[in-house]
Structure formats: structure tokens, C-alpha cells
Amino acid sequence: NAGVMQNPRHLVRRRGQEARLRCSPMKGHSHVYWYRQLPEEGLKFMVYLQKENIIDESGMPKERFSAEFPKEGPSILRIQQVVRGDSAAYFCASSRGRGRGNIQYFGAGTRLSVL
Amino acid sequence: TQLLEQSPQFLSIQEGENLTVYCNSSSVFSSLQWYRQEPGEGPVLLVTVVTGGEVKKLKRLTFQFGDARKDSSLHITAAQPGDTGLYLCADIGSNDYKLSFGAGTTVTVRA
Numbered sequence: 321n322a323g324v325m326q327n328p329r330h331l332v333r334r335r336g337q338e339a340r341l342r343c344s345p346m347k348g349h350s351h352v353y354w355y356r357q358l359p360e361e362g363l364k365f366m367v368y369l370q371k372e373n374i375i376d377e378s379g380m381p382k383e384r385f386s387a388e389f390p391k392e393g394p395s396i397l398r399i400q401q402v403v404r405g406d407s408a409a410y411f412c413a414s415s416r417g418r419g420r421g422n423i424q425y426f427g428a429g430t431r432l433s434v435l
Numbered sequence: 436t437q438l439l440e441q442s443p444q445f446l447s448i449q450e451g452e453n454l455t456v457y458c459n460s461s462s463v464f465s466s467l468q469w470y471r472q473e474p475g476e477g478p479v480l481l482v483t484v485v486t487g488g489e490v491k492k493l494k495r496l497t498f499q500f501g502d503a504r505k506d507s508s509l510h511i512t513a514a515q516p517g518d519t520g521l522y523l524c525a526d527i528g529s530n531d532y533k534l535s536f537g538a539g540t541t542v543t544v545r546a
Contacts, residue, residue: 324477353532362439362523362536363478376533411477419531420466420485426477 322347324414324427325394332433333402341397341430345414352395353424354380354387357409369395370418402434437462439524439537447543451513456540458507458524466527467507469498471520472539478523481509514544 325344333339345352350371355363365379369389380387384402389395399406409431413424438461448454458467466485470478482491484500484507491498495518497510511518523539 351532353534355534355536360444360538362525362538363534365533365535368532376530379533413477415532420483420527423480424532424534426479428476 324412324425326410326412326427326430328430329428330431330433332435334435335403336401339399339402339406339432341399341410341412341432343395343397343412343414343427345395345412346425349414349416349425351415351418351422352389353413353415354395354397355411355413355426357411357429359408363411366397399432402432404434407432407434437526437528437535439526439535441522441524441537441540443540444538445541445543447545448514450515450544450546453510453512454514454542455508455510456522456542458509458537460505460526463504464500464507464526465529465531467500467504468525468527468534469507469509470523470525470536472523473520511542514542516544516546518542519544 352369354366357363367380367387368376384400386398409429411429413426415422415424440459469481472478487502487504489500495512499508521539525534525536
């Protein structure tokens with residue numbers, strides 16, 4: 321029974337390149353959340369998606385960042401024209417439903433390093 | 436904007452000792468969660484507390500929620516090297532999905 325799968329685990333990009341982070345939720349989960357963790361900071365909410373719909377993107381920078389969760393396939397967090405400040409660990413979580421009774425299960429994260 | 440403060444930032448103890456870490460909020464928690472995150476991994480939920488004054492036990496871990504629902508503590512008895520990790524507190528928030536995390540306490544248990 322696989323948990324939340326994220327790939328790649330580590331990603332190195334040069335400034336100006338694009339980064340694509342993938343997240344496959346747990347089986348039966350249709351709600352996906354992306355969080356970013358900067359060194360010595362807590363995880364910060366970025367975006368919440370439910371199959372083909374963006375529910376809340378209030379934590380995502382308005383420029384260069386986008387997220388999708390298509391009907392088929394994994395959720396993708398896309399960062400265009402990366403800058404050094406984008407270097408962080410990006411975590412995806414999934415849940416079966418929405419609300420307090422629905423636990424968010426986290427993946428192992430993607431560590432993005434921008435050179 | 437809710438602020439969650441965790442203390443201490445770092446804690447290093449010998450195997451067998453006890454430890455306590457704290458989480459304080461600038462506003463009342465909607466629903467407080469504690470997580471442990473090991474190096475290179477994602478956070479794993481340990482417990483959820485909702486009611487003021489609530490105490491929950493999970494083997495050697497004891498979680499307390501303040502009466503005013505603005506503070507919480509995690510106490511570990513007879514710590515083991517396997518308890519090493521980053522302990523995070525989080526609030527689910529009024530919208531029931533947007534987790535707000537503290538910066539965490541890094542716990543190291545030396546054998």
C-alpha cells in the first residue's frame with residue numbers, strides 16, 4: 321500500500337530553468353496539498369487542489385509558480401525561471417476528503433537546489 | 436495571521452532522560468496537531484488535540500493542550516535514539532485544510 325509518492329527526491333536546477341515536481345497521492349485520495357519548507361522554518365501552505373480544480377492557491381507566489389492535478393496522472397508543481405530563493409524542500413500531502421477528520425499524509429518531499 | 440512559536444529550537448539529551456517541548460500560539464487553536472519529521476522524510480502525524488485541557492498519551496509520549504487552547508506541550512519519557520527528529524506543531528485552521536506549522540524543535544537523543 322504505497323503512501324504519497326513524490327519525485328524526484330532531489331532536483332538541481334540553474335537559475336532561469338524550469339522545475340517540475342510530481343506528486344502521486346495515496347490510493348483513494350482526491351485532495352492534494354503542496355507545502356514549502358525553508359531551512360529552519362516551518363512548512364508553509366502553498367496550494368490545495370481537488371481533481372482538476374484549484375481550491376485555494378493563496379500561499380503560492382503569483383508569478384512563476386503554478387500547480388495542477390489532472391483527471392489522470394500526478395499533481396504537478398511547476399516553477400518557471402527558478403531563482404536561488406526557490407531552493408527549499410517541497411512537500412505534497414493528500415487526504416481522502418476535506419475537513420478535520422481527514423488526515424493529510426505527507427510524501428518524503430522534493431529537495432530543490434538552485435545553482 | 437496566526438503565529439506558532441515552538442521552544443526550544445534545539446534539544447540534545449542522553450538516552451533515558453525525559454524531555455518536554457512547547458508550542459504556543461498567538462491565537463486560539465482550531466485543532467492542534469503534533470508531527471515528527473525525520474531527516475529526508477516528510478512529517479508524520481502523531482496526535483490531534485481539540486479540547487482545552489485535553490491530555491493524550493501515545494506510549495512514552497504525553498501531549499497536553501492548555502485550557503485556553505493557545506498552548507501545548509509534548510513530553511517524552513525515557514527518550515530513545517529512535518525519538519530523534521524534528522517535532523512540529525500545527526493548527527488545521529478555521530478552513531479545515533490549511534495547516535499552519537511552527538518552526539519545530541530539533542530533538543537529538545544520544546545513545
